Amino acid sequence: MSTLYIKNMVCNRCIMVVQNEMDKYGLSVKNIKLGEVTLKKELSNDEKEIVENALIQLGFELIDDKKSRIIEQIKNVIIDLVHHQDSEIKNNLSDVLSNKLHHDYSYLSNLFSEIESTTIEKYFIAQKIERVKELLVYNELSLSEIAFRLNYSSVAYLSNQFKKVTGLTPSHFKQIKEDKRKPLDKV
The missing domain is CATH 1.10.10.60 (Homeodomain-like)
Structure with a gap:
């Protein structure tokens, strides 16, 4: 399992857009809520980069640091x-x-x-x-x-x-x- 933390996810529409993006790249989502997506498997570095670039195009951003x-x-x-x-x-x-x-x-x-x-x-x-x-x-x-x-x-x-x-x-x-x-x- 892998959890992605996503900045700027603020509404149910955002959840739907991110879900659609995950589906587009064939990533199985276990759970999705505001600011957080739990995937069923770990992402490779290449997959993570693809997802990150796709999310940026949609106005979102992956968050890496704890604070x-x-x-x-x-x-x-x-x-x-x-x-x-x-x-x-x-x-x-x-x-x-x-x-x-x-x-x-x-x-x-x-x-x-x-x-x-x-x-x-x-x-x-x-x-x-x-x-x-x-x-x-x-x-x-x-x-x-x-x-x-x-x-x-x-x-x-x-x-x-x-x-x-x-x-x-x-x-x-x-x-x-x-x-x-x-x-x-x-x-």
Whole structure:
């Protein structure tokens, strides 16, 4: 077995693209998840180089060093938590990361800050704000429902954090997005 750690795998579509690439080269995948592919057999150096070049063409990158793998795992856990598992967001982030990555949170936090020049918390907030933007654009949930889903203590707190990060209130952001969209019959 061989495990490849892949940078920039951030969504289910990425998983599908990487799976297709592995299939294209006849590589049997045992398991695939965000940032990680476990193959049924070890890759030769030539196979690894072919896969690496193919992934680069698709905007991905193989990660070889341990610290970079941990950083990518932190990002993938946060992305998965915020964008795919709204109910799990109610757990303490430090506990979730420690449990999933099997490292002390202070180690993860210091490593992340050292490599990324930002904190895990700021990265988490940025991902939450991106999720809020996405949900606002879908226009299926009220701001109260979005705040609840993303575990904000109040709509006011969500609005303040949104404005701090984007410079806009959620309602202004939503209005701008609606103004830019044209009905299909007007395109």
